[in-house]
Amino acid sequence: MPHTPKAPKKSSCASKKQNVRRVKASTTRRQKVNFLKANGEIKKAIDKKQAAKAAQRTAVSKPSKRTVKNVLIVKGSRHTRGSVNQNGLLSKRNGKGKSPHNSVSCLREVKSYRRVVTKKKGGLKIREQNTDTKRSEVHDPNGDGQQKGAVIPTGEEQSVNISSEQIAEDHRETVVHNTDKAEEETVKAGTETVQNESCSAPSEQPNSAFVEQRDPLDPVNNVDFAYNNNTSGPTTPSPSQSDKYVSGQIEEVQLIVPHINFPDNSFQTTPENSMEAGETVASQVCRSSNESPALENIANAPQKEKNEFESTADVDTKDEIDDAEMSMKKEGALSLLSLSMTIYNSTLCEMGRGPQATASLSSSTESTQSSFDSDSESVLERRESGNPPLQIEDIQLRLLQVQESRDKKKRIQCDVCTPCLRKINCGECRSCQNRKMGHQICKLRKCVELTKKPHVICTREVESEANSVNGTSSEQMEETCVTPEEEAHYISLTHNVPPDVPTPLQHGLLPAPLEKEPGTTDVLLPHNSSLTFRNGAEHMKPNTERHVDPTEPHATFHKSTFKKSHESESVQEQTFPLKKIKLEEQWVDIDDPHSKHLETNGCYEDALSTLAAVVCFSSTDRKSLEERLYGPHSCLKTEPKEEPYQCQLNQGEEPPQNDNIALSLPSVQSLVQYRNISVDQAIAIEALTQLAASPQTLPFETENQSQDAQRVTSTYSASSNHIPLREAKPVSDVFSNKVSVISSSLQQPSVICNPLNRPANLTQSQNQHCMSTSRKLSLKDLLVASSECEKLSYTAETRRNGQALCKAEGTFKKYKHGEATQISRKRDEEEVAAQLVQLAFMIESRQMQLSENSPPKGMPTQTMKYNHNYLGQHLKKQRKPKMTPSKPRMSKKKAAEIEGNHCRIPLAKRTPNRKTPLKATIQKAISQQKMRFQHKRSPFLPQAQIDLKKYITEAHHENRQLLCYSNSLKKEHFETILGSGKQNGFHFKYEHGAQSHCLPPPNGLFHNHTNDHLGASQWPRHECEQQMISQVSKTYDVLNHGAKQQPQQAMASEPCKDSPQSPGMYHRANGFNDHQHLHTNQNGFYKVEKSGGVTVLSTSSVHLENGDVVNTGEQTPTKHTINSFLESPMRFLDTPTKNLLNTPSKQTTELPSCDCVEHVIEKEEGPYYTHLGSGPNVA
């Protein structure tokens, strides 16, 4: 007794409220209003008729609610929704679509049934009475007795009423629903109020029908059957039953449960219920044979009713029920229930009640279902099922669990995506303006994940990622970044993806060498995924499986992988959700060891060797290198290098040679001897030369190699990155952000250039080694001295390269392998040459610096980017690498001079290219064109480069300034570099996610820049300035802004010393902040481009030359600057990035006070490119 009233009351209350709301809304809105009104009226009428009792009101309210619900589906209170959903589920089972519609349809159907029933039965009065009594009962437990009395006469009703209040409740509910439905019907029909009543009766009708049906069958018998069935449970349901189950398992389940319960509690009633249910089932079955549609309708209707009942009964129960239903449907955990149901049904069917009852049964079933739906628990409790309860309970528990597990409930913001990161409502969007009514978060803040559909997420996410990748828009990247889950999926996908990716690019072109080894393919996979970098690197050889695991993803994943990588980075920055973390963790885990190895072991040489190997050798070599690196870390260092290299060379040469790069030992040896170069260097040189010879193949190879190298390096850097990424956030959000940004930027920009650049870088590194060796500076020494720093830098570069490669790959794939590859090849060649030269310089500079050991500052951009990851961990290390970059810049200058614009242009182009893929295809086209021009130029052979380097190196110090493409640029460089470094970092950190994407063209470039900056800082500012050529692009604004503060400070310290330019630098930086592309000098090109929201930083490492020449003494100031950058960039970035984000405008707002800057800016504005690189390009 008490149970019944309570539930209804609750429901009624809720329903009332809902009704009110609904009414309001409905009035304003839709047809519903009409229905509601009609319903309300009808309800009222019914209520009046039904009972003068006050309790009736409640009943009325219920019915009204119900009606509302029925109608409602329209507005549908949640409950109704839930019911609707349930209905929908049921309907879905039946094949119907959405719950609301279904519910509506169900209602209609129900109505029809009712009508039919009423017509058939003709015992409307009784039914009405029943309904009334039921209602009264609902309102008043006492009513039950009345009802019972009333019901009793009907017979079936007796069983129902008598059986228990619970049953009565169920019936009541059903009745009410029926009434409601009837009302609705009346409303719809508009004419037949009587029918409505009759309809109300119809709800009872089922009962009557049951009675009729029952008449033949004794309820007891039914009950017995039910019990038997239940107990026997196993009794195989008739095939028809199975069919039913299939069609509507949930309903059946629900029905079953109630049946079970009923039998337990009330003998007759239970039997009735069971009978009903069984009948319904049977009827359905029977009908199904005859009238499948009708059955469906019926089933739906009952379901709806059930839902309604449930809603009325208890909201909570409803929800649960809904969930349970959902779970039931999905999981089929309810199989037990279904079995019982089937049993019942079968028994019922056997009983022969079937078909007729169907209509009535449907209603009855509905009632039963509804009761069950309302709450299996509540129902159980109410009904107090004895034996069955256990099963039921189990079932319920299962259901609950399922529900819980499946709980639809609200999803929560990912807190990772850019929108989620936004904490301020725009106040302009409709959501903001209409928040009260809309209850929606600011559109700008709406989580990307939430915008996605819940279930499909994985695929969609991947797709989205892929799209984003394709789109290359920073936004997409950011968006894709994404949901942790998605990320996880992505990651997995990415892992899978990489393999795919490699196949097209790597495999297609250079596959042979890499592929030769089985692992290579796997390796490729990691390569493919920029994200995986480290993982890839690490995994590449050893952990191919890991990558393989992900194989799930498809080609599209490549993109996704890139995105993922970005995302992962970004995610990491943002504090990825667990899922993301998981994925990341994998990477990290993988990376970590590498990083450890790298760090712990002076693998630096290995890294170089690996780079060389990568460049020169096939994946196998790489693997060997990796193994060496990882396994014999210590060994890997300088001394062992040669051996491993040799081995690698031998190994690698053989396979790779086949492809393109076969390195000739004699040549290598000759190189070694002739030039006093280490074997590694010689190998690298040869590789470079070969690459130059076979540019086309090179790109792929280079890419592959670069990827590998990146992987390797990435493993180093990545490991650091991964760790930092995780930790980075806590350590410094900026760093992490930067990293992510950087990575993203790198990836995108790198897309075209990176692959080439990387190889170039690698080659450069090798060349550098050679150079260094030639210079007599042993890489080992350098490595040892600056092993960490260099490692970091290299790793960073490699990472960048890897990322870039990944991106590039992705872009290539996306765009068109052929074109991209060709271009990339040309670019690669040119870049490689330039990079080689730069590298040589870098190496030299490093050596110089190493002696000095003050490079860390130099890390600027690259270090910033990569280091960001590291930063927290390894700032110092980064600094050292910085030194190296500075050299490259010098080398670049020299190269530029020697080569002409090749290096520069390629870099510039690269950067633009990178940019282009990301943001604007136009830019890409332009850049590509430029690149093409540049590429046309023959790449520098390593030897030639070395020679050049020698000359250059000799003249470097003297010529450095000269080398500096533009003196003014130099100043700018400092500023830009500093600013860029800082800015980049900041931008990346802050903006990267949203808008700006730093596209570090060549890995080296950024590093170089950073390094240069550092080096510059270290070195005499003058030199730095000279060296530094900053191209200011709109993007610079942000960077500059970011840089402004720190750089200014740092710069102030340095530049002031060096020259008046420094102030200009500051100004510039400030000015640049607005929107400008900073282009660094030959040494390092900084290109910061902002297109819309994306900011791309392309940096060519400033050459050490400056640093080499002097700077050591002054490095400290740069350190400060660097430190300030690292530290302060966050600050700077915040505002600028925010500003940028807010106003991605390409405002060329304030040009730097310095004329130079302005000039640069002007020039740059058009092409974005740096004067050095872009100068020609732009020009």
Next chain:
DNA sequence: TGTAACGTGCGT
């Protein structure tokens, strides 16, 4: 309990 936001459906 109140707020913010998700989920849903409908309408356009």
Next chain:
DNA sequence: ACGCACGTTACA
């Protein structure tokens, strides 16, 4: 698709 409105939920 987008917006609107509602109901509901998650969270504080």
